[in-house]
Structures are given as C-alpha cells and as structure tokens.
Amino acid sequence: MFHIYCPYCEELREEEEFHPKGQAHIARPEEPDACSDEEWGDYLFFRDNPRGIHHEMWLHAVGCRKFFNITRNTVSYEILETYRMGEQPTVGAEHLAREEKTASVQAAEGGQQTVGASDAALASVKGAQA
Amino acid sequence: MSNSVHVYDARADHATVTAESPLAYSFQRSGMPAPGEEGRAVVSERAFLGHLILRGGAIVLDEALREVLGIGLPGRPNSLTVDADGQRSVQWLSPDEWLLIVPGDEIFGLETRLRAHLGGSHVAIVDVSAGQTLIELSGEAAHEVLMKSTVYDVDPHAFTVGKGVTTLFAKTNVILRRPDEARWELIVRRSFADYVYRWLLDAGEEYGIGVARESRHEPQ
Numbered sequence A: 001m002f003h004i005y006c007p008y009c010e011e012l013r014e015e016e017e018f019h020p021k022g023q024a025h026i027a028r029p030e031e032p033d034a035c036s037d038e039e040w041g042d043y044l045f046f047r048d049n050p051r052g053i054h055h056e057m058w059l060h061a062v063g064c065r066k067f068f069n070i071t072r073n074t075v076s077y078e079i080l081e082t083y084r085m086g087e088q089p090t091v092g093a094e095h096l097a098r099e100e101k102t103a104s105v106q107a108a109e110g111g112q113q114t115v116g117a118s119d120a121a122l123a124s125v126k127g128a129q130a
Numbered sequence B: 001m002s003n004s005v006h007v008y009d010a011r012a013d014h015a016t017v018t019a020e021s022p023l024a025y026s027f028q029r030s031g032m033p034a035p036g037e038e039g040r041a042v043v044s045e046r047a048f049l050g051h052l053i054l055r056g057g058a059i060v061l062d063e064a065l066r067e068v069l070g071i072g073l074p075g076r077p078n079s080l081t082v083d084a085d086g087q088r089s090v091q092w093l094s095p096d097e098w099l100l101i102v103p104g105d106e107i108f109g110l111e112t113r114l115r116a117h118l119g120g121s122h123v124a125i126v127d128v129s130a131g132q133t134l135i136e137l138s139g140e141a142a143h144e145v146l147m148k149s150t151v152y153d154v155d156p157h158a159f160t161v162g163k164g165v166t167t168l169f170a171k172t173n174v175i176l177r178r179p180d181e182a183r184w185e186l187i188v189r190r191s192f193a194d195y196v197y198r199w200l201l202d203a204g205e206e207y208g209i210g211v212a213r214e215s216r217h218e219p220q
C-alpha cells in the first residue's frame, strides 16, 4: 500500500483508487491518411518499455475519475512527479544520471551497474567519466 | 442554440404511487435494530432526496447556482457547501463535476430554473435521484465504524466538517462527506445500498449500532 498524489484532487490518495493506463504523451498523427502502415502501427500498438524513467498515464478511477500523468522509475518504482493532462514532465532521464553521479561509486568501476540506470543515464554517466 | 432537452418530473406521481427507498427491502430482510441505550453509532437513510449532477465550467455553473439556489460551488477540491438550514448542498466531485442535493420535492423546479438560467451554455445536468441514496451515520463511534471500512483518513481532525470525497468503502464506491460536526453522509449507488447497509450493521455491531427511522423529508 502506498499513496499517489492526484493533481486534480490535490491530495495523496490510496493506490487502490488508481489504475495505470500505459505510456503518456502519445500524439495522434496529424494526418492519419498520410501515415505509412508502419507509422500508424507504431502509433497504435508499439510502446516504450524503458528501464528507468517512464512517463505514464494513470486514472484516478475511484475518485475524481480524471486521467493524469506520472513520471515513474520502472526499476525502483519510485514516483518522481505527477502532473495534469496537457502539462509536460519536469523530470526526465537526466534525473537518473544526476542521481547516479552523486551516488554511483559502483558505476564508476567500469560502468557495469545494472540496477537503477536507464540506458540514457548509463551513457551519460560513462560520458561524464571520459 | 435551441434547448431540445426534455425535462420531466421523475416523481410527478408521488401523490398516488408509493415509492420505495433503495433500502426498503434491506430493512425488512436484514432488520432495523433499534438504537440502544449503550449504542454509540446510529445509521439512518435519508431517502427520496433530489440528486443532481452538474457538469461544465465552474464559473458559469457557480453564477447560475448562486442566482437560482443562493449557494455557490465549493471553491476547493474535495469540499462541500451547505446552505444555511442544512437542507441543500453542493459537493465537488471532479474539476468539472458537482453533486447537488436538495429536498426531493424541489428537484424538478430547481432543474427547470437552472436550465432556464444557463440557456445554451455548454453544461450537462442529470437527475440521478433514483440511482443513489444517502445513508447518514452519527454517534460518537461513527468515525470508528468508518475507519473499519475505508482506507481514507476519517480521523475527525483530518476529515474536517465541509470535506467530501469519492473513495473506496468496503470494496465499493461511495461518496463520503461530513456536513456538520455530528453527522457523516454516505452516498451509495442504489444497487450497492443493501450491501453497504449490511456492512454497516456488521461493522457497527461492537458499537451497538442502531437504525433510526427517518425523521425528515418523508415523501408526500
């Protein structure tokens, strides 16, 4: 059991009241008729499955029944922020990179760390060492 | 824009047809234990109230409501506005949705006046009176019965008067609110009313829960 902050109810509510609804910020193609099958298929069926920072839609199903967005770390399950529909996230992959730079003694040892790092974060940590 | 919505009095025949509340059957089947001397919790149904769902922009609805009913929309999420004599209330349900509860015999007139005032505004008004009922819980142990039933924080210091939320209650959906110091209100779907009633009797047994007959708003 844990609590999630609903940006519409403006308070922390029990996780039982919420449902995850998949990847956020998927834009519908402006001109569907002009899409190739591949572009349309990507839009309809293909979703990111990152290790690390993920922006997701959630629904406050037993509550205000509004969709909103969550930035979540898929490795630690930590929720880094929640924000309303139409808004942009303030936390991205660079967040992990920053965290790792401060707390990554083991990452400095040859970059073999597998826990808590997205590929982008890992790359930027390596970049910082070079 | 022409207003092609058909508004009709859902209870126009209440002089000739006896209505039964959503809990009428439960009272017979599960009984109505009388509130005892030692009883610290009392449950009662306030049936046949008028429930109206308002959807639309806060500004236009607030203005119409102030004009027609004399009370405005609550300004904050999860809160409740009650009028001076405690008979009429508006509750925030979501950023564009409010629940208005008034005495049952006022609902038709109110809806008609609201629609007339709102004209062609982009709003939706739905009479849901027949779809839900209001269960009142009072007594010194009322919040203890609630604590056993919901994960929401119902400590009277946290859940202050004027607060109202939609949340989980014994695995079902309820609207839980606190119109004044002494009372808690549960608004439940008609089809879940029996379940919630029996849950309350069971959860309240240790506090000597009893059922009070409704004293206000009997249907005509």
Ligand SMILES: [Zn+2]
Residues within 6 Å of the ligand: A006, A007, A008, A009, A010, A060, A063, A064, A065, A066
């Ligand atoms: Zn919410």
